[in-house]
Amino acid sequence: MRPVWGLAPVRAFAKFGSALAALLMSLIALTGTPAPAPAGERHAGTVLAVDPQARTLTVDEFGVGGERRALRFQVPRDALVVWSQRNQAGRDLKDAFRDSTITLGDVRIGDFVVVELSDDPEVARLVMVTLRRGAGS
Numbered sequence: 001m002r003p004v005w006g007l008a009p010v011r012a013f014a015k016f017g018s019a020l021a022a023l024l025m026s027l028i029a030l031t032g033t034p035a036p037a038p039a040g041e042r043h044a045g046t047v048l049a050v051d052p053q054a055r056t057l058t059v060d061e062f063g064v065g066g067e068r069r070a071l072r073f074q075v076p077r078d079a080l081v082v083w084s085q086r087n088q089a090g091r092d093l094k095d096a097f098r099d100s101t102i103t104l105g106d107v108r109i110g111d112f113v114v115v116e117l118s119d120d121p122e123v124a125r126l127v128m129v130t131l132r133r134g135a136g137s
Contacts, residue, residue, distance in 0.1 A: 041121070043071055044114045044130075052105040057127060059113060073115055073124045075104050083129045099128070108133055 045061035048070055058072045075081070082099040083106070089095075107113065110133025116126035 041117045042114055043073075043117070045071070045112070047107060047109050047111045047113055049109065050104065050107045052103070055104065057104070057107065057113070057115070057124065059115060071115075072122070073117075073127075074120075074122055075124045075127055079118075079124050079127060081107065081127045081129075083132075102129070110134070 043059060043061050045059040047057065048060050049058040050056070055075045055077070056072055057075050058070055061069055061071055063069050081102055081104050083102050084097050084099050087095055087098045104127070107127065107129060111129045112131035114126075114128045114130055115124045116128075117123065118125040
């Protein structure tokens with residue numbers, strides 16, 4: 001003789017299924033929300049504009065799928081702005097480059113820069129000029 005379970009297991013499964021469906025919907029909704037840029041995230045591109053008085057820098061960056069976008073950053077006075085040059089006399093990775101501190105006013109339109117962000121995704125903590133406009137090949 002088979003035991004008769006009644007509707008209790010069916011109801012329990014229905015409750016579990018509803019909870020599972022709600023959890024899945026929540027996860028799907030969260031994945032569609034863009035996350036804030038993490039501190040230390042880097043962007044690289046060509047300088048389109050620099051305003052030393054307003055402390056802003058606009059960079060032309062190739063994004064996902066080769067899509068170009070103009071990114072504007074605030075560069076606070078305490079941000080590090082450097083020009084990184086190859087050290088021809090360097091023998092290993094430790095001394096392959098020389099970094100010289102410069103001002104935001106020394107950054108020129110057409111320079112290639114790397115911008116490292118602070119906790120705020122619109123504020124730079126580091127601007128590194130890696131290639132001067134017209135330099136290199």
